[in-house]
Amino acid sequence: MLLTLFESHTHFFLSMFQKMILTKIISNTLSLHKKQLIEWLPAVRYFSSPTNPLVNVDVNDKSGIAVVTMNRKPVNGLSLELFEAMSKALDDLENNRIRGAILTSSCPTVFSAGLDLNELYQPDKKRFKAFWTTFQDVWLKLYGSSFPTAAAINGHAPAGGCFLAISCEYRVMCPDYKIGLNETRLGIIAPIFLRASMRNTVSNREAEKALTLGTLYSTEDALKIGLIDEIAIYKVKAIERCENFLAQFNNVSSIARSFTKRSLRQKDLEELENCREEDFNIFWSNLIEPSVQKQIGDYMQSLKKK
Ligand SMILES: CCCCC/C=C\C/C=C\C=C\CC(=O)SCCNC(=O)CCNC(=O)[C@H](O)C(C)(C)COP(=O)(O)OP(=O)(O)OC[C@H]1O[C@@H](n2cnc3c(N)ncnc32)[C@H](O)[C@@H]1OP(=O)(O)O
Numbered sequence: 001m002l003l004t005l006f007e008s009h010t011h012f013f014l015s016m017f018q019k020m021i022l023t024k025i026i027s028n029t030l031s032l033h034k035k036q037l038i039e040w041l042p043a044v045r046y047f048s049s050p051t052n053p054l055v056n057v058d059v060n061d062k063s064g065i066a067v068v069t070m071n072r073k074p075v076n077g078l079s080l081e082l083f084e085a086m087s088k089a090l091d092d093l094e095n096n097r098i099r100g101a102i103l104t105s106s107c108p109t110v111f112s113a114g115l116d117l118n119e120l121y122q123p124d125k126k127r128f129k130a131f132w133t134t135f136q137d138v139w140l141k142l143y144g145s146s147f148p149t150a151a152a153i154n155g156h157a158p159a160g161g162c163f164l165a166i167s168c169e170y171r172v173m174c175p176d177y178k179i180g181l182n183e184t185r186l187g188i189i190a191p192i193f194l195r196a197s198m199r200n201t202v203s204n205r206e207a208e209k210a211l212t213l214g215t216l217y218s219t220e221d222a223l224k225i226g227l228i229d230e231i232a233i234y235k236v237k238a239i240e241r242c243e244n245f246l247a248q249f250n251n252v253s254s255i256a257r258s259f260t261k262r263s264l265r266q267k268d269l270e271e272l273e274n275c276r277e278e279d280f281n282i283f284w285s286n287l288i289e290p291s292v293q294k295q296i297g298d299y300m301q302s303l304k305k306k
Helices: 002-010 016-044 080-095 125-143 160-167 192-201 204-213 219-225 235-251 254-273 276-287 290-305
Strands: 055-059 065-070 100-105 149-153 171-173 178-180 216-218
Touching: 055 080, 065 080, 065 235, 080 125, 100 235, 125 160, 125 192, 125 254, 125 276, 149 160, 149 235, 160 178, 160 192, 171 219, 171 235, 178 219, 192 204, 192 254, 216 219, 254 276, 276 290
Parallel strands: 065 100, 100 149, 149 171
Antiparallel strands: 055 065, 178 216
């Protein structure tokens, strides 16, 4: 951009030859100092985010790593308000050049129970549109973040809970919980961005099996298929392991790392960016089908009876 500006402003005053020489000098100087500039930029901008009761962000001043804790009791049901708080937190993290983020939960046995079923049952179109759009935003920001991400899965992570975890780059889970994308068991078709995150995590064959069967895996089975990367006995240990994973990037150029991540995920991100409205319309028209509504209503009742 600098070079374009320079070129456009010097257009009237310099000969073609002079412009070529000066352009070359600026370009060489920039690339020589790029590394120093980049290493200098992230140095000082860690922040203490204003507390949101639904999402707490705690940045370690020394490591620059943020622990992002979802806090919507009892099960971190993903409501419009929780998505809005996450979307805002992700913006803050991006703008403040943190070194990495760890997503976790304040609920003792649940990472997230997935989408709040109250958002899906007898929905109001205007609210559902805001809900769905914010859901898309959160995925675009989390999956496409410039900083590295990890999930400390300290409890059950069905459906949308699993989706948040697989949008991160690394997963450490505590034993004796369940994780998976059980949408088809609820009569729901997994949206494209959820399928993309799954394919990016496990093999294509495992993704197909997991999504079509709607399997919920135990922690141990999740490790076997690569849905998670490590098991840690407690939440504190899970966070520690995530920190170890993120610390490995201290020796890697942050610009090279984030460009590489972005280029690997670009196709998935563009796929959603290019069809956000269509994605909403497909889900909305399926969601309001009487048979889907009945299935969701019955499922909610079964959870309450339990
Ligand atoms: C054909 C296309 C259709 C279009 C579809 C459109 C959109 C959908 C697209 C994507 C879909 C994503 C899928 C989802 O995320 S849907 C949510 C799926 N979630 C689940 O199946 C998990 C359900 N919950 C559980 O299995 C258990 O609660 C859990 C194992 C997480 C925890 O068990 P625990 O015993 O600790 O707690 P409970 O007593 O079961 O629950 C406490 C309390 O919370 C309520 N609750 C649980 N889950 C949800 C939820 N997802 N949303 C809202 N409320 C939830 C539960 O009912 C209890 O309430 P109460 O009895 O205390 O009132």
